[in-house]
Amino acid sequence: MILYFSGTGNSRHLAELIGRQAHERVCDMAELMRSGTTALCLSAEERLGWVFPTHFWGMPALVREFVSRVSFSGYAGQYCFAAVTYGMVCGNPHGQLRSLLRDKGIGLTASFSVRMVDVWTPLFNLTDKARSLRITQAAIPVMERVARAVADKRRAKRISCLPPLIADAVHKIMYQHHRPTSPFHTTDSCIACRLCADSCPTNAIEMNAGRPMWVTGECTLCLRCLHHCPRFAIQYGPHTHRHGQFVNPYV
Numbered sequence: 335m336i337l338y339f340s341g342t343g344n345s346r347h348l349a350e351l352i353g354r355q356a357h358e359r360v361c362d363m364a365e366l367m368r369s370g371t372t373a374l375c376l377s378a379e380e381r382l383g384w385v386f387p388t389h390f391w392g393m394p395a396l397v398r399e400f401v402s403r404v405s406f407s408g409y410a411g412q413y414c415f416a417a418v419t420y421g422m423v424c425g426n427p428h429g430q431l432r433s434l435l436r437d438k439g440i441g442l443t444a445s446f447s448v449r450m451v452d453v454w455t456p457l458f459n460l461t462d463k464a465r466s467l468r469i470t471q472a473a474i475p476v477m478e479r480v481a482r483a484v485a486d487k488r489r490a491k492r493i494s495c496l497p498p499l500i501a502d503a504v505h506k507i508m509y510q511h512h513r514p515t516s517p518f519h520t521t522d523s524c525i526a527c528r529l530c531a532d533s534c535p536t537n538a539i540e541m542n543a544g545r546p547m548w549v550t551g552e553c554t555l556c557l558r559c560l561h562h563c564p565r566f567a568i569q570y571g572p573h574t575h576r577h578g579q580f581v582n583p584y585v
């Protein structure tokens with residue numbers, strides 16, 4: 335069983351590729367959360383996989399919450415792996431996951447990371463679509479190597495280029511700084527199609543007089559709404575309108 339979370343499709347792309355190679359079922363953590371499904375059953379032959387993006391050098395809030403709520407019947411030391419997608423510097427999401435799982439009596443056998451397009455457009459410019467496609471395609475052989483390692487149940491340790499204590503401290507500060515939804519706003523090109531509200535993984539968007547309103551505390555800051563809006567009407571802070579949109583074309 336591979337549990338994934340993905341805002342713009344990168345981690346879903348990786349999860350589905352691993353799922354095909356390792357013949358594992360692939361489940362969306364956001365959908366499981368939305369349906370209140372947190373008691374899961376693991377068979378003796380199954381692998382347990384966690385696939386998600388790094389957010390500010392650590393775990394997205396939704397993944398952290400899911401891990402703290404989930405329980406597994408049938409867990410008896412099966413192969414357990416984490417595969418994290420990132421854009422520039424991955425940080426310590428594997429270490430954070432490892433310690434949360436340890437509290438549940440689950441050991442992490444293997445950790446992988448795959449560099450993909452960095453969708454944090456408050457900072458990064460994604461207007462060069464050919465470049466985004468090149469980065470996505472360059473990631474495929476790396477994803478295939480990860481998938482083969484998972485299929486063979488190989489052990490793997492990822493060495494972080496950052497001291498975990500520093501990565502964890504930065505993660506906490508950055509998340510506190512950015513989690514408030516006040517920087518979100520819409521432009522006049524919004525056509526009130528509701529796509530943002532309907533596709534938000536945490537139901538953090540309410541429509542008010544035809545315009546999206548963000549509910550602070552619910553938003554996990556995946557930027558799916560910003561990148562999927564058909565009119566590019568959602569912006570976050572002062573710079574995103576110059577930095578374009580990205581959706582992984584393989585999912």
Ligand SMILES: Cc1cc2nc3c(=O)[nH]c(=O)nc-3n(C[C@H](O)[C@H](O)[C@H](O)COP(=O)(O)O)c2cc1C
Binds near residue numbers: 389
């Ligand atoms: C809120 C947020 C914070 C991010 N922080 C980091 C980061 O600290 N380091 C990094 O390399 N990439 C960072 N990224 C980029 C994502 O990890 C990367 O683009 C990932 O592949 C997105 O996966 P997804 O499409 O499955 O959501 C961040 C993205 C978002 C939305």
Ligand code: SF4
Binds near residue numbers: 520527530564565
């Ligand atoms: S997806 Fe974009 S156009 Fe549609 S309601 Fe949301 S902001 Fe408006």
Ligand code: SF4
Binds near residue numbers: 534536554558559560
């Ligand atoms: S409001 Fe947007 S950024 Fe926040 S969780 Fe929903 S889709 Fe992701």
